[in-house]
């Protein structure tokens with residue numbers, strides 16, 4: 001309780017600092033999605049980015065040295081998800097481990113590790129190569145950073161169950177309805193898939209994969225799975241396909 005209050009006070013201080021000028025070219029070059037934000041959205045995005053970059057512990061593994069640019073890039077991916085939510089939404093996340101090389105074929109392992117360490121100070125493990133690839137191919141519906149950070153959001157309400165924090169009971173019901181229907185349909189009729197097959201693993205993966213497609217191919221998701229799209233608009237408080 002006291003810890004949460006102190007963290008909130010510290011976070012507010014970090015949020016109110018000016019955005020470092022040295023980070024602006026990194027955002028412009030590496031986080032191109034942010035170019036579409038209007039002035040108010042840019043301010044929120046930067047606030048979330050800088051709090052994440054300064055507050056979380058970043059560690060390199062397998063010989064990777066984490067640079068300030070990498071920190072800004074990963075924080076920017078997190079801010080993309082959280083910028084319309086509360087600043088404390090990643091309170092449970094303590095550290096980000098960036099790994100050299102590829103973790104892609106060990107996705108289940110990564111998730112298990114996140115799950116295993118996702119108590120109060122959880123850890124997210126990301127392949128730096130995959131993070132870069134996700135950003136370079138901005139519209140293919142694959143983005144490892146969005147995927148893993150969506151899992152962290154999912155954990156916010158206590159469980160690794162595909163249900164992120166949602167504000168009202170009515171919205172929780174609508175979310176559960178849309179997601180369980182689409183998930184069951186995917187399990188029973190895998191041929192007509194909008195999301196990649198991995199989404200059918202369980203509800204948590206369904207939510208994480210749907211999040212990737214929501215941000216990278218919003219028009220396609222809106223057209224093919226309108227209920228899922230609508231539920232994610234409520235979760236992330238943004239409508240990337242536009243009205």
Ligand SMILES: [Zn+2]
Pocket residue numbers: 107111147151204205208
């Ligand atoms: Zn996953």
